[in-house]
Amino acid sequence: MSTPPSAAGAPQLQRRFGVGDAVVIGLGSMIGAGIFAAFAPAARAAGSGLLVGLAVAAVVAYCNATSSARLAARYPASGGTYVYGRERLGEFWGYLAGWGFVVGKTASCAAMALTVGAYAWPGQERPVAIAAVLALTAVNYVGIQKTVWLTRGVVTLVLAVLAAVVAASYTSGAADVSRLELGGDAGVGGVLEAAGLLFFAFAGYARIATLGEEVRDPRRTIPRAIPLALGITLSAYVAVAVAVLVVLGPGGLAGSTAPLTDTVRAAGVPELAPVVRAGAAVAALGSLLALILGISRTTLAMARDHHLPHALAAVHPRFHVPHRAELAVGAVVVALVAFADLRGAIGFSSFGVLAYYAIANAAAWTLTPAEGRPPRAVPAIGLAGCLLLALSLPLSSVISGTVVLAIGAAAFFVRRGVAGRA
Template sequence: MVRRLGVRDAVVVGMSAMIGAGIFSAFAPAAAAGGSGLLIGLGVAALVAYCNATSSARLAALYPTSGGTYVYARHRLGDLWAGQAGWAFIVGKIASCAAMALTLGSYVAPGHVRLVAVLAVAALTVLGWAGVQRSTQLSTVIVVVSLAALLVVVLSAFRGGTADTSNLQPFPGADVGGILQSAGLLFFAFAGYARVATLGEEVRDPVRTIPRAIAIALTVVLVVYVVVGLSALLAIGAPGLAASPAPLQTVVESGSWAAWAPAVRVGAAAASLGALLALLLGVSRTVVAVARDRPRISGLARLHEQSRTPRTAEVAVGVVVVVLVATLDLRGAIGFSSFGVLVYYAIANASALTLRRDEGRPPRVVPLVGLLGCLVLACTLPRAAVAAGLVVVLGAAIEWAVRRRMPASRRPA
């Protein structure tokens, strides 16, 4: 690939991947867990995200192939951990699809959340059949629309007469555990930061450019999130955020800027649809990659003769997402997604810890903080999310054991 991207270009890529639907949905469950301490949770989530992205960037430079942590873990830790990473990623991102669909329904049609979510998943799955992709231009439009909606939220809090510093009082029952849980849930809102780490073949001087771009993009996004979170807390307080299925819309509706609430709905809808389309396409392609290594599910890797798209995998992913939409609420979907992605990046950090100095090893403290941070945040998530996530971890271990017992001639190369 041509190395034409500088620091500014890489920062824009990172911001476009992070500023999206997550911020429109994650504040409600985070406020329920940590109260006004969610602002501290934001900082913790950003720190863990930075460590994860830095570790991933160093590994991507050493193994510049598709597959992410699945590939890194196979080389550094073995097939057991590679399988854990692969399944954690797929399950976590499928749960993210459900969360995006539920976010769309919460803002567009509060009385018919699940119906709208199911229809959105079905429609975007069909678009995927036709080979429709989310272009760079569309991503830019979504970021601009999202930022405009977030600006409305901030202005409505400070100019709409609702800002009240008494709303920053600690939420009853919030403690360190609650703040850490809020960090785990808000980690969901930073999803996409590692997109910068995959640009190793496209940026100039990647050893210097990628770490700088990651730090700048995360800092800018963290500032945006803190400003929005502070505005929301000042406007309606942690109890108001926790009780609302569409928290940022509620912030605008609470003051004299209520007429601007449709702008927030449009921003949330655009961000949710864009994220959902990108996730459905990405997860189905990851399923194809994993299925090619596994004879028992190799049918999922089939491509349609005319469109050359993985319709079987797309339908399978769509069906699972619909099941999650029908059975989980938004908080459950976000928690389940966060658990899977935190496990995925814990394995990435563990892989980075095995790097030697001549392999571009980051300072030891970075992957160590990332690994411990991922494990702590994963364990503090809602119990149902942790239990479901542990089932996935156990299932991946069983699958590895079964594959290990297969005759060598039947194992994938």
């Protein structure tokens, strides 16, 4: 098994996380702003087939999570699928996974920061978004334990808000269980598009794997933490999906711009609407915190291998975090927030994440039984599901995602050619 390259005596990341901490990081990544917004576009795609789409997304997510967990136990280093692809499939595939993750998720960070601004102070999105990025970069910089404490608070608050929405919906006179009928004319294409949209709303379990170098007893902790976090998140998504459907119905949900806020109003408890908005802002903040954390660790791993500037591989001697990588990620996100409008132009992020997990499943397929290989069906279904969902995305997302991956691949081969001539 490869170990992260480092200079002798250089500061290293420390193993501080137990199962509970890792689950909290996973929940902070998955139970984010997506749960407040993902159901409306999914309903527009699938109508009453929304719940079927959620089930399809859950199956693919389970396979991806299982493959990632087995690989993370085998390769407990920072970088996630970047490391697994490199070790099992070759340098190029690991690089491509890392490239797709870093570029796509950096754009997602900017979009999530703008989401925080939109919920917290409408009309002042950019200043609030920049302040949020700077504050969360500072939290990550001063140590991973501070990040866990903040994430724990975020997750607790968001789950409390979601529980209030579900309780209000199920006890409402507006609730009508006949709206859960799974029929309709969405067709297979609509259901798959809904599955793709919903998949990304709870695909943050990779964040646990990217922290492999900071988890105690990773061979036991990570395989426990990933399915636990995914199971809790899926339960929350099912409960909320049913709640909004029985109150708003597929048509009402499809036409909503703020589904959970509209749900509590329709349920007769409009006083909960400001609470839901606050919960969405906090959830977006938690997602942003976890995104910055995950990107900086993948950046660290790629910098160690000189696929990114090697200076970014530094680890802070006191805080034991990849401080230069974190500052670099924060700076890029601030620049994107200040000068670009990415909320409608990050389709390549979705495509890149599916490519990332496709490589993870392909890597898991190569594991032997002695290395903890999951049942063959798991990586096979995961790989096929990722490819199917990627191709079911809107054409603009497929094109932009393909272009971004092609640019990364070209950069890899140009760099290798230059190195070969040196």
